[in-house]
Amino acid sequence: MRAPDSESKTRVGDVLLAVEDVSLAFGGVKAISGVSFDIRQGEIRAIIGPNGAGKTSMLNVINGFYHPQQGRITFKGATRAKMRPYEAAAGGIARTFQNVALFRGMSALDNIMAGRTLKMNRSLIWQLLRFGPAMREEVEHRRFVEEIIDFLKIQEIRRTPVGRLPYGLQKRVELGRALAMEPELLLLDEPMAGMNLEEKEDMSRFILDVNDYYGTTIALIEHDMGVVMDLSDRVVVLDHGIKIADGTPAEVMKDQAVIDAYLGVSH
């Protein structure tokens, strides 16, 4: 995988997304309490923590699926309290899921094409006729989608209904669907869960390439520490809904609170 290099530091820019003092509770159960951190343009930001630390909830808050009871989120300079998921999508936030959330009845190609929905705007009338501008639009986006298919090396499964694909490939199609949205911020929820070493290496390569090639900012949740250390520029550590550490992988690794959270402490 990749050694930390100076080039990757220079491309990191301004704050793209800032989470300030966010708290989220379901009924009486606190999932996140008072967490703040930021994600900078062009970086790969990892969110780690033990099970039940509130990592997935954090992503759900960022793309508007959950509405926090308290706190602010600033994305591209605009602060908001509440946002609908489609607004997040329109704003340039894409997402993959811990348990693959593909459209199971559709082919891999259609799934990725669905990711282009926001970029397509021909009216219902043209859609009904399916020629002229509507067909040109389809073709133009198909070309874009084929690039993604080539990039992810999933050419031969284009026409396969995704329900029939093995898990590793489903994860890849899901990444493809997120990439089709041309996001500015890509949220990856355990992109490597349940993969073998080889698949993990492939997926890591794709993530780095996306970051390099498209310049996409990435926030990912991952349990494999090796992967986190190799991929990410900065890491935020959550435990029981509270932020316990934030910094470069090397700093976080040495942090006593992090070690305690992962290994347990004796009192």
Next chain:
Amino acid sequence: MFYREAGQFKTSYTADMSVFPILQDRVGLAIILIVAVAIIPFFGSGFLLQAVMTPFLVFALATIGLNLLTGYTGLLSLGTGAFMGVGAYACYKLTTYFPDVNLIVWIIVSGFFSAAVGVLFGLPSLRIKGFYLAVATLAAQFFLSWCFIRQPWFYNYNVSGAIEVPTRTLFGIPITGATSSDATRYFIVLGFVIAMTWLASNLVHGRIGRMWMAVRDMDLAAELIGIRLLRTKLLAFAISSFYCGVAGALMVFMWYGSAEPSVFDVNLSFYILFMVIIGGLGSLTGSFFGAALIYILPILLRYVPAEFGMPIQSSTVEHIQYMVIGALIVFFLIVEPAGLARLWQVGKQKLRVWPFPY
């Protein structure tokens, strides 16, 4: 042997994305269209046209309508009968108020009325899903049925409470009423069905079709890729109801000639739903198969035994018909939950690789 796609290379995305990319499918479709347009109306008997083909096409159109909603968008509706009724009554009111405007125009316009009503009753679909939504559409069904029965304005205060189709002409040829010929009415229905099937096929193969299927397969993920759920669902309700409305108008004007309000009761909704299920959820081809099986099978049950000198009482036929339909539904769900359309696909796949198993 004959159904091979080897050697048919696609050199553009346009060709690759066409609805029937395989040559043999296009030939097959052309043959079906030729038979439907040039052979059946000229050589078929009045019985075939009036009692078999016209109703079959009407049901197929309604089935496509419901399939867009239930099969493609995953929204279960038990209000199809009522939406068809809205189309029929709207067309009836419009053509009695404005007899000079051509009936064909009013049939299309009545589809829009039905679409509007569909959107209204589709509004709860944002908050409720699945069975709950099915019950909500039952509210539409029973409310609208009640309107057709209890509000005399809808049937122009006729003493009978039924609507009678007046005679209307197109280019001087009567197209409805007692003086119109079976073939004329068949042609009109066929025209509507061909055009609307083509439009539906365009729609489901493009962006809107993908949006619908995304909502069906996983609505939360659909929202997170930027699909606005309410709009997408309402669009499905609108277009589905449009199809049902036109089918309802055609049903009364081109087939029944007059209609009691009970025609559009909840049983019609179930009937169309069965056609969708047996034909295959999310398949336009399947809609035709489903309509054919459920509508034409009972006709066969009635007439075939009589041909062989075994007359069965009509009430018995009706009971057996119920049992057969019920058993068929369970049978198809067990054998192939994806319906006749999937069996058709599997058959084609077998043909493609014949004589090898795969």
Next chain:
Amino acid sequence: MDLLYKVFLDPFVQMGTAPDLLVQTLWDGLVAGVLYSLIALGFVLIFKASGVFNFAQGIMVVFAALTLVGLHEKGVPAYLALAITLAVMFGLAVGVERLMLRPLVNQPDIILFMATFGLTYFLIGFGELVFGGNPKVMIASELGLPKGAVDINFAGGFVSLQKIDIAAAIIASLMVAALAVFFQKTRIGRALRAVADSHKAALSVGISLNQIWVIVWFAAGVVALATGIMWGARSEVSFALQIIALKALPVLILGGFTSIPGAIVGGLIIGIGEKVGEFYWGPLLGSGIETWLAYVIALVFLLFRPQGLFGEKIIERI
């Protein structure tokens, strides 16, 4: 103004000036509500234990009643007919489990729901083929059910209570109590609740799904038979009842699909709501609003509380 008066004031004035009529209407609603509750109860039993939304419950009511009356018509003594009908309902439960549920295990809910549509049609056809399609009279007196009415003096008028309705209410309460005990206190009841939570988990601790399904479908069949007798005694036994059986759906919406108390309360609300609505507001709209009022009540209710009266709020996870 006139319209507003008719909608918002006049009905209440009527209620105040003729309390006996109001009580009579409430009682009629209550009785209809008990029957709705009983059908809904059958739905809930099956839904709780197998996750199947059993559309055929309404038809099972008619089918059970029809079998009972049909057997009696063919000369079978009333109580023997009752026993045979119970056996038929058991056979139906076994048949449904063998021929429908077992091959469809692990299919999506919607497929199972559709399958019960098929069952509905099959039972309609089968019932009519065997027993004929004509409406029949329930053998209420032969089964020892009371007849006639009790008239009560009330606020200067009479309120008339049918004895059969009183019996229905009592039997319904007993049945609900028995089911509650069965669910909460017995080993099978615990297994039922386990199956309701998760098929896989229940299987893994050695609960036989097939056996459980036969038991719940049979229990639902018994509830259906009781409902059919009560209902048949008030009107007549025919498949026209299936439309009324659809009323159980709004009841379920109100009560939630998995709650037995919900089914009872929902049934009573719908029953009373539609009778009162019909009696006091119906004439304004041209009567007959009973046919859709229940659904509209449920629809409005859904918009504010999608999970039902007793259902738990679902937190969607992704």
